[in-house]
Amino acid sequence: MRYTGCSNSRGGAFMLDAMYIRKQPEAVREKLARRGFDVDFQPFLNDDAERRRLIGETESLKAERNRVSASIPLLKKAGNDISAELARMRDVGDQIKELDGELLLVNTRMSDFLDRLPNLPADDVVPGGKENNEVIYTWGEKPEFDFEPKHHVELVTQLRMIDYERGAKLAGSGYWIYQGMGARLEWALLSFFIDRHLADGYEMMLLPHIVSYECGYTSGQFPKFEEDIFRVSDGSDTFRFLLPTAETALASLYRDEILPEAELPKKLFAYTPCYRREAGSYRADERGMIRGHQFNKIEMFQYVVPADTDRALDELTEKAADLVRSLGLHFRVSKLAAEDCSASMEKTLDVEVYIPSMGGYKEVSSASSAGAYQARRGNIRYRSSETGKPEFLHTLNASGLATSRLIPAIVEQFQEADGSVRIPTVLQPYLGGLEWIRP
């Protein structure tokens, strides 16, 4: 499936990237190498040269055609015989058509190549995978239990919060049902997050959960990661899919638009369920709610001018961390190494909550800067007050938060010997003042 529509956006996005590669192929190679990508740019650079040669040829033919065409009405008026001109222009038209065909081929090859390249890591992002992630700070202490702590699956089942079996009956493995206090706790978490974001001046959005191919292209999921999503069919050929994250929709809000600089930074958040195939990614220690095909998440998003990106990433990371802190959960913040950042992102900070049964930390929020990567793909610009010209803006996103790993963290970290669970103070107002969930 080709990226359809927005054809001039593609041209714009395409060229800027290409220009950088043309000018600094070694710098680009080095940056990609940090992500474990070994890319040979030679074929691309050859295409780039060929492309410019074809453009030169076809455009001088077009210039001639325009010139002669403009003179034809004048010649006609003067009573000249123009049949020779007409014949020649027919011929020129054929040549143009042929050259344009070749050009299209080269262009397609180049954009297919570029579409599949991940973002370049930021300068302060170290090479390598997970093992090179750096813990920035840790908050709180690992909980100590003077009894044998239970696994969250056992706790939430006993407390009748989550029904895994019937979830599987309804939809298959990887789906669960929130019930009773589980449903209420889930809703309390989301409400709490919403209130915090509103207090911080973020605008709330409720989005379509089924979106078009272009959204996936802009956010960077497509064309490389089409197998990670649920495609939906209405019998037509239109490619639509379920949101794997609200980011996918939020990144496309202003696609093909030019925002006034005064509107930036634009701070948004959205609640949506997230639907993911997670094909083959289950691990034995991820029993329960750690990884499912559907989970609830509130996503924060910012559109900023490039100079504001670092500040925005700090803000988003701190907001996500602060939510976990407010819940009283032990967590840490890590800066990801290049290979661990998702493809669209130049830099990512994870907020990871401690899950006692795993003896480790699990991501509840990923705060990332996409730099101009998504903006290029979606042709999202702002009018710079400095130059007066449209420039690509920067996009950032962070979960705030995904709940599916918070509930395990809450029930496990706050469990008592009798299997009851203490409700975090900040959530109690959302639960009618309730302090405990008891068997």
Add this chain to the structure above:
RNA sequence: GGAGAGAUGGCCGAGCGGUUGAAGGCACCGGUCUUGAAAACCGGAACGGGUACGCCCGUCGCAGGUUCAAAUCCUGUUCUCUCCGCCA
């Protein structure tokens, strides 16, 4: 689902085969005027690409077609609006 109307620059809006890349207005930038600002007046300014930096090419939702020449004609397509039907 049926019928109709529409889609033009940052925004609104004219144009319906040949100096129209596009009148006019708003917004924007520079200048004159002003103590300063506003108003008024004058001027500039679309986006993308190529470049021998003189210019040139492309772009009027999108994709094709007709033509020497398309915003303008033809076909397809997407989206928006109005009316009818259906429905949470």
